Amino acid sequence: MYIGKQSHIQRRAIILLVVLLLLAVAPPTEAQEVAIGTATATVLSAVTVTATAALAFGNVYQGVTASIANNNASAAIFTISGQANAGVTLYFQLPEYLTLTTGGDRMNISFSATDASIDTTGANNPATMAGTKGWQDTDPRGLPSTATIGSAGTSVYLGGKVYPSAFQQAGSYSADIILTVSYNGT
Amino acid sequence: MNCKLAIAFLFFLLIGTSAFAQPIVTGVSDLAFGTMYPGVPLKVDKASASAAEFSITGTAGAEVTVTFTLPTYMNVSGYTMQMIFFNTDMAIDSNPTPNQLAPAYNDLDPWQTQTVRLGSAGLTVWLGGKAVPALKQQSGSYVADIVLTVQYTGN
Numbered sequence: 001m002y003i004g005k006q007s008h009i010q011r012r013a014i015i016l017l018v019v020l021l022l023l024a025v026a027p028p029t030e031a032q033e034v035a036i037g038t039a040t041a042t043v044l045s046a047v048t049v050t051a052t053a054a055l056a057f058g059n060v061y062q063g064v065t066a067s068i069a070n071n072n073a074s075a076a077i078f079t080i081s082g083q084a085n086a087g088v089t090l091y092f093q094l095p096e097y098l099t100l101t102t103g104g105d106r107m108n109i110s111f112s113a114t115d116a117s118i119d120t121t122g123a124n125n126p127a128t129m130a131g132t133k134g135w136q137d138t139d140p141r142g143l144p145s146t147a148t149i150g151s152a153g154t155s156v157y158l159g160g161k162v163y164p165s166a167f168q169q170a171g172s173y174s175a176d177i178i179l180t181v182s183y184n185g186t
Numbered sequence: 187m188n189c190k191l192a193i194a195f196l197f198f199l200l201i202g203t204s205a206f207a208q209p210i211v212t213g214v215s216d217l218a219f220g221t222m223y224p225g226v227p228l229k230v231d232k233a234s235a236s237a238a239e240f241s242i243t244g245t246a247g248a249e250v251t252v253t254f255t256l257p258t259y260m261n262v263s264g265y266t267m268q269m270i271f272f273n274t275d276m277a278i279d280s281n282p283t284p285n286q287l288a289p290a291y292n293d294l295d296p297w298q299t300q301t302v303r304l305g306s307a308g309l310t311v312w313l314g315g316k317a318v319p320a321l322k323q324q325s326g327s328y329v330a331d332i333v334l335t336v337q338y339t340g341n
Contacts, residue, residue, distance in 0.1 A: 033208060033335070034333060034334065036332070037216060037240060039238070039257065039260055039332055040327065041267065041319075042222065042328070043326060043328060044221055046324075047224065086223060182321065183226045184226065185223055185228075
């Protein structure tokens with residue numbers, strides 16, 4: 001009787017061992033683990049530019065050139081806002097002539113290498129511009145690459161000169177002046 | 187087989203079973219682009235301190251597959267920002283002292299499943315990437331999930 005019980009226990013132990021053996025050698029491919037990481041980024045406010053004031057030559061006479069300095073109240077004003085102290089790239093697309101609103105005639109316009117100023121105080125007042133406020137009398141076709149947005153924004157002032165001919169047709173003339181502003185990552 | 191032998195065999199089996207430990211994968215650090223300007227894309231290199239890092243542990247010498255599920259956008263409050271992962275943005279090192287600058291497996295394609303063997307200290311996985319904010323990208327803190335799945339191959 002005792003021998004029979006022992007044999008029975010041994011058989012059960014062997015069965016248990018076989019089961020454990022099967023478990024032990026089971027392919028571990030079912031073991032899978034997943035982790036979730038994160039990508040993060042903080043995007044700053046977008047840059048905006050607004051044409052605040054036109055370059056206004058007012059009334060001009062046939063055959064008499066007219067100039068507007070960039071510190072004149074009639075200078076063009078562009079207002080830039082965005083992330084304070086961020087570096088920006090500025091690019092003017094300047095016209096070569098004004099067009100008669102009703103069509104039929106053109107009037108030449110030019111911009112010198114000192115016709116632009118960049119005011120990082122954001123004053124939007126050409127008359128108060130000074131060298132200590134940014135870049136004064138700079139080239140509108142080669143604006144400084146180190147320009148930044150001031151804490152209250154940045155203003156860009158632009159002057160120019162028109163050349164009405166002796167036979168310039170009377171009327172209102174206009175042209176687009178485009179200033180493109182983008183962050184440069186600095 | 188007597189009972190003592192059976193117990194010894196059982197003990198052996200338990201030890202053998204524990205050798206096939208479940209792989210554990212942990213996100214160590216985020217893929218952090220930091221502050222970005224609208225319109226100015228930014229790339230984080232896989233060898234930089236801002237790269238994502240994952241740690242994998244398990245049975246040393248076991249072969250595993252490592253599979254990323256990558257986002258194509260980051261999100262904030264309904265706004266999205268494009269992300270790009272290039273085919274060399276992933277690196278893996280199986281050395282006990284992982285070297286991010288000179289990993290054992292470099293310039294891997296994170297879009298493809300990679301098969302490697304766990305080192306004595308497991309594996310370290312790095313991931314770089316690029317974020318591309320639009321010119322008028324909405325400001326805010328953007329996030330996206332990066333999922334890493336690890337599985338034994340049985341080899």
